Amino acid sequence: MAEERVLYEGKAKITYATDDPNVVRLYYKDSATAFDGKKKGTIKDKGPINSAITEVFFKLLEKAGVATHYIDRPSDREMRVKMLRMIPLEIVVRNVTAGSLAKRMGIPEGTALSSTILEYYYKDDSLGDPLLCESHIHALEICSKENLAKIGKTAFKVNEVLTPFLAQRDIKLIDFKLEFGFDSEGEILLGDEISPDSCRLWDAKTNEKMDKDRFRRDLGQVEEFYAELNRRITS
Amino acid sequence: MAEERVLYEGKAKITYATDDPNVVRLYYKDSATAFDGKKKGTIKDKGPINSAITEVFFKLLEKAGVATHYIDRPSDREMRVKMLRMIPLEIVVRNVTAGSLAKRMGIPEGTALSSTILEYYYKDDSLGDPLLCESHIHALEICSKENLAKIGKTAFKVNEVLTPFLAQRDIKLIDFKLEFGFDSEGEILLGDEISPDSCRLWDAKTNEKMDKDRFRRDLGQVEEFYAELNRRITS
Numbered sequence: 078m079a080e081e082r083v084l085y086e087g088k089a090k091i092t093y094a095t096d097d098p099n100v101v102r103l104y105y106k107d108s109a110t111a112f113d114g115k116k117k118g119t120i121k122d123k124g125p126i127n128s129a130i131t132e133v134f135f136k137l138l139e140k141a142g143v144a145t146h147y148i149d150r151p152s153d154r155e156m157r158v159k160m161l162r163m164i165p166l167e168i169v170v171r172n173v174t175a176g177s178l179a180k181r182m183g184i185p186e187g188t189a190l191s192s193t194i195l196e197y198y199y200k201d202d203s204l205g206d207p208l209l210c211e212s213h214i215h216a217l218e219i220c221s222k223e224n225l226a227k228i229g230k231t232a233f234k235v236n237e238v239l240t241p242f243l244a245q246r247d248i249k250l251i252d253f254k255l256e257f258g259f260d261s262e263g264e265i266l267l268g269d270e271i272s273p274d275s276c277r278l279w280d281a282k283t284n285e286k287m288d289k290d291r292f293r294r295d296l297g298q299v300e301e302f303y304a305e306l307n308r309r310i311t312s
Numbered sequence: 313m314a315e316e317r318v319l320y321e322g323k324a325k326i327t328y329a330t331d332d333p334n335v336v337r338l339y340y341k342d343s344a345t346a347f348d349g350k351k352k353g354t355i356k357d358k359g360p361i362n363s364a365i366t367e368v369f370f371k372l373l374e375k376a377g378v379a380t381h382y383i384d385r386p387s388d389r390e391m392r393v394k395m396l397r398m399i400p401l402e403i404v405v406r407n408v409t410a411g412s413l414a415k416r417m418g419i420p421e422g423t424a425l426s427s428t429i430l431e432y433y434y435k436d437d438s439l440g441d442p443l444l445c446e447s448h449i450h451a452l453e454i455c456s457k458e459n460l461a462k463i464g465k466t467a468f469k470v471n472e473v474l475t476p477f478l479a480q481r482d483i484k485l486i487d488f489k490l491e492f493g494f495d496s497e498g499e500i501l502l503g504d505e506i507s508p509d510s511c512r513l514w515d516a517k518t519n520e521k522m523d524k525d526r527f528r529r530d531l532g533q534v535e536e537f538y539a540e541l542n543r544r545i546t547s
Contacts, residue, residue: 171451178448181442182448183438184452190452191450191451191453192447193447195447196445203418207417210429210430210445210446212429213429216406216428216429217417
């Protein structure tokens with residue numbers, strides 16, 4: 078067998094080519110970064126936990142009719158997925174104010190929103206991933222109006238599926254980030270991962286943070302909370 | 313007659329009460345500020361120029377079916393307008409990249425856009441007037457979905473009316489900012505001003521800036537360009 082070729086190494090995952098040009102293999106690392114890579118560290122067992130949680134979510138979403146890039150999970154750190162041409166947008170769905178929204182609007186973190194917020198960020202580290210309005214996305218030809226509408230609809234659907242699933246496990250879905258791409262047939266699929274690295278997840282009873290904010294904000298017990306989250310979601 | 317009461321003093325205008333509770337009088341000052349008030353100065357005759365230009369634009373827009381707060385202009389620095397309950401949004405329409413958009417997206421200033429951009433900023437100096445997505449505006453109950461759609465439609469209409477009017481006078485309308493409010497009957501009217509303080513206006517032949525960027529960026533000949541703009545628009 079030919080040596081595996083690294084297509085891309087990101088902050089949390091390595092993407093390898095496979096024998097099939099339409100399939101890539103993701104390797105989930107334990108390394109963690111925050112604030113555009115300014116803060117770096119390791120969260121022990123984050124790789125297996127994030128890939129296990131992503132697998133649960135993607136299988137659940139597929140059942141609910143959301144097309145994802147997920148194929149299978151050959152080992153605890155590896156996921157085979159469909160090769161996508163990524164759309165350079167981060168789609169953020171928010172049910173409760175936290176993080177940048179709380180800061181941007183001067184609203185206390187934890188304030189419930191009267192309706193779900195959908196945000197678009199342009200995925201470009203050199204520009205600091207700026208927030209975009211819909212018309213920016215059209216005018217700058219990042220994504221067509223029709224495809225953006227489809228993505229927005231899917232993002233709301235993901236929220237509708239994950240919120241009750243997590244509530245049953247005493248977890249509040251505060252907000253989450255999605256990324257989408259086109260497969261070889263031009264279909265838009267949900268890509269990347271859905272994990273405590275890309276979501277805010279709070280304990281429903283104590284409001285304790287069970288996600289990457291523990292690492293970002295030096296709240297301690299990072300690994301313990303990732304492990305507890307993993308138990309509640311995957312078992 | 314009773315002494316006139318100042319209702320509000322802003323960076324460029326003073327708002328006075330009148331005998332009619334539904335009418336206020338705006339006094340256009342020569343003072344100029346930029347960068348959230350960090351830069352301060354005076355542009356000689358800015359008051360009369362901006363009120364004269366605003367009068368021309370608002371009369372033109374009224375004729376085209378856009379409802380504005382404009383009543384009349386009793387003197388060269390004064391404008392009588394309908395009292396509005398302002399919506400705390402700055403609506404920005406962009407035809408060509410410039411200013412914050414150029415910086416935010418790393419695109420050279422002066423790049424034509426494939427379609428018009430409509431941006432929403434939350435009017436709050438203490439937060440630095442943050443950019444908002446539509447769903448922020450709904451979820452944070454700043455403005456209803458219906459009213460926001462109406463405002464967006466009006467903003468595009470203003471662009472359609474002003475762009476050819478200015479082009480006939482060898483002026484390119486690069487971008488502009490609008491503010492809206494509710495009158496005593498709950499109707500949404502276009503308020504504030506439309507002037508070289510709130511628009512980017514470039515000479516169509518030379519691309520020279522004829523607006524407040526001359527002050528913001530210390531480009532010199534600020535008063536000469538305001539006067540030339542005034543001649544082209546009001547004569």
